[in-house]
Amino acid sequence: MKKFIQTLKNIWSIEELRQKILFTLLLIVIYRIGSHIVLPGIDPIRLEQLNANNANNGILDLINTFAGGAFNMASIFALGIMPYISASIFMQLMTVLVPTFQKMQKDGESGRKKINQYTRYLTVAVTIVQAFAYVSYLRQTSGPAIMENFGAAYFTISTILTLTAGTMLVMWMGEKITDKGLGNGTSLIIMVGILARLPQSFFQELTSRSxxxxxxxxxxxxxxxxxxxxxxxxxxxxxxxxxxxxxxxxLTGNKQxxxxxxxxxxxxxxxxxxxxxxxxxxxxxxxxxxxxxxxxxxxxxxxxxxxxxxxxxxxxxxxxxxxxxxxxxxxxxxxxxxxxxxxxxxxxxxxxxxxxxxxxxxxxxxxxxxxxxxxxxxxxxxxxxxxxxxxxxxxxxxGGTSILIMVGVILDTLQQIETQLLMRQYDGLMKSGRVQGRQTTSAVQI
The missing domain is CATH 1.10.3370.10 (SecY subunit domain)
Known part of the structure; x- marks a missing residue:
């Protein structure tokens, strides 16, 4: 326990690491607050009653898991980071299958910037399509929760614009966490959404067993x-x-x-x-x-x-x-x-x-x-x-995606913290051995 407290002091004493942690926590808090803001035109009380009687499965439950429950709550972040993940996977496959993108990937920093820009454009297109499908899903499953004074056309347009803006904001926060924060931003956002459901599930199981x-x-x-x-x-x-x-x-000169x-x-x-x-x-x-x-x-x-x-x-x-x-x-x-x-x-x-x-x-x-x-x-x-x-x-x-994502993201984050400690000649997070991440260079790190 004493070593653990000392490790926390060492982490907090490093100004750069402290700023990274605070910046990451700030954006994560903003993301979790936005996940509870309901879309305009939706009655949250009626929606909660409908969700209590309905249960998703298949791909919808997967999306809801990645969005931290925001999908079922009809939040402004209902689509979460999934459109960006889909666009990133597509662009990653293109760099393998299409010679033009292969060459672009080998161009170094300039090529990476072009690929990232195309990924953002594709994210907007994917989000608009998924937002339109989500509107149809809301009308089918949560129709009574839609307020009557919202016209069909107005509700559709406003919801698509809100969801698109919400997804782009989440994507921006993920990129900012990667650049100025701690760990991979996209992976952290997904992990936070998954972990947000763990305490409630834990207490439900404990109550059921007790x-x-x-x-x-x-x-x-x-x-x-x-x-x-x-x-x-x-x-x-x-x-x-x-x-x-x-x-x-x-041999170069006198050096080997x-x-x-x-x-x-x-x-x-x-x-x-x-x-x-x-x-x-x-x-x-x-x-x-x-x-x-x-x-x-x-x-x-x-x-x-x-x-x-x-x-x-x-x-x-x-x-x-x-x-x-x-x-x-x-x-x-x-x-x-x-x-x-x-x-x-x-x-x-x-x-x-x-x-x-x-x-x-x-x-x-x-x-x-x-x-x-x-x-x-x-x-x-x-x-x-x-x-x-x-x-x-x-x-x-x-099992499934939840446990693998949590384990991978936590390992990557701990590895970055330990690297910062060792660079400044502090002890690592463990007495023996070193924390190792997933050692991946994949563009989609989830």
């Missing part, structure tokens, strides 16, 4: 399992396969450069959380063509406790993991970079043989990573089956 005799012990076991899952997710997020790389010695042995870290889970997001979206699509939620097909694709849901979901996650990893990971480019910098893998010829060798290793470690990622995705359903009576809102924190 009302029945002997269930407090079950609640304690649930917390122990939850901690074990967090530890497992940390291993999954940080797991790497180190490929040894040697660099040839170079190179000759050092380093390692090329290949991530076990190179795709991050994206396969789970894609899988949840795919699992939601078949429900649009079913006759209703009572049909067997609709139940199989919406009930995460259903065995067929788990099987299909796992297969989709594994497939998307290989697909997304193949899109963002280019062994040939890595081999060319090593060759240009006089680096080589011991026992492997430079060029195409190195690319084949790295690609083979990546394929081997991606399979167990994909299986573990699929297991994390179906853990909420397994938790509800094992712990009978668990609240669905609490079970969502036992």
């Amino acid at each position: 009302t029945r005799a002997g269930n407090i012990l079950i609640f304690i076991v649930e917390i122990a399992v939850f901690i074990a899952i967090i530890l497992g997710c940390i291993l999954l997020v940080q797991g790497v396969r180190k490929v040894p790389v040697n660099y040839a010695k170079q 450069f190179g000759g050092a042995r380093q390692f090329l870290p290949l991530k076990v889970n190179g795709a991050g959380v994206m396969p789970i997001i894609f899988a949840q979206a795919i699992m939601f699509l078949p429900t649009l063509f079913t006759l209703g939620s009572t049909s067997s097909i609709g139940k199989a694709f919406t009930d995460h406790k259903n065995i067929w849901y788990m099987v299909i979901y796992s297969v989709v996650v594994i497939g998307f993991t290989f697909l997304y990893t193949a899109l963002i990971f280019n062994p040939r480019q890595i081999a060319d970079n090593l060759k240009q910098n006089n680096g080589f893998v011991p026992g492997v010829a430079p060029g195409q043989p190195t690319a084949d060798y790295i690609g083979t290793i990546m394929d081997r470690i991606t399979l167990p990573g994909a299986i573990l990622l699929a297991l994390v995705g179906i853990l909420p359903g397994i938790a509800e089956l094992v712990f009978v009576g668990m609240q669905p809102s609490f079970s969502t924190f036992f």
